[in-house]
Amino acid sequence: MAIFSVFVVNKAGGLVYQLERWAPPPPPPPSRAEAEKTFSFPLEFVLRPHDERLLVAFGGQRDGVRVGHAVLAINGVEVNGRLTGDGRDVLEYLADPGHYPVSIRFGRPRLTSNEKLMLASMFHSLFAIGSQLSPEQGSSGIEMLETDTFKLHCFQTLTGIKFVVLADPRQSGIDSLLHKIYEIYSDFALKNPFYSLEMPIRCELFDQNLKLALEVAEKAGPFGPGL
């Protein structure tokens, strides 16, 4: 999965469409995003509840567990927010030494749809700030955000719609992919007579064609098919 997600943000900064593509996490060995380890009492991390999840607030940055990672599963059973699979509070469960040794899987938490909405508006504001701060006149705003694990590409149309693609840093051809997504948006979302502008996109044809375009872009990338 070289292309991780696609977001479409409307003129007002609201998230209009999002698509996340996840590969199933490899069980062992621990990837950068997730780690499962067996721990004995007492835990060397400090876990704090945040929203509906338990996050590592303070702790050893080793074994692949980092601050900000969430508790994903205990003893192989996925946690349900702050409760274990069978309905007990996780913090209480982990406070009881009788339950140890316990195997906990930590990982980067998946974003909820509310968080995605928030992040989209935040990106919209940052984009505006970026174009204001630019020393050049008439800046086109943030086009790319590069980190060591992913690259965020953004394309803003002349009408103010932003298409955001998160992809592997080595993936090429994202510029043409962004234009292709714009074409797909103008074809399948806008020409649908029952789609209202600036509203969330719920068009089957748009979904299908977008997924097709992503697959084509991945195959054409530097990795070739099969990755």
Place this chain on the structure above:
Amino acid sequence: MLTMGFWEMNFFQGLLLIGSVSKPYPSLVVSYNWQSRELFVLTYGALVAQLCKDYENDDDVNKYLDTMGYNIGIRLVEDFLAHSVVKKCWSYSETVDIIAQVAFKMYLNVTPTVTCSGRGGNEFSLILDKNPLVDFVEELPAGRSSLCYCNLLCGAIRGALEMVKNCNLALPLLLPAPSLSHTINQATTCTAGPSPS
């Protein structure tokens, strides 16, 4: 508020067919384009005739044509920008030139002439010598002297320009069929969008 009705949808598809890109077989290209063009012109004629039946007042018909055109324009502009390679325009006259030479050519296969009516470069007129919409219209019916037959085009241009934040309000000044003279006023205070593009 911004949904497209049945007529607008048909019209929209007709607009796209009339300027569609060539297919592999030349003879089929000619007949395909010609027939879809006829369909488009007939659809528009039926639309205006129906509106005239529905509304006594010319102003109402003009208003509804403009609204429908606006709904088409706000969607058509994205299609235009996605399929053409126009860059951002830095002056209003550039924008009007692009509309006349690229957009009209792409969708209606005609190129109107652009005239500037002074006032500091804020007013332009697009004169269509050959208007495909009025190919079969001889004269307006009696009592419909202030009908703006091509008001849909004006609405479409207004909608398209509003989406790219070029003008706040377009005041179309029209003559009834067969010629179309569309004057676009750029508002003296243009609102800047939240993300300057």
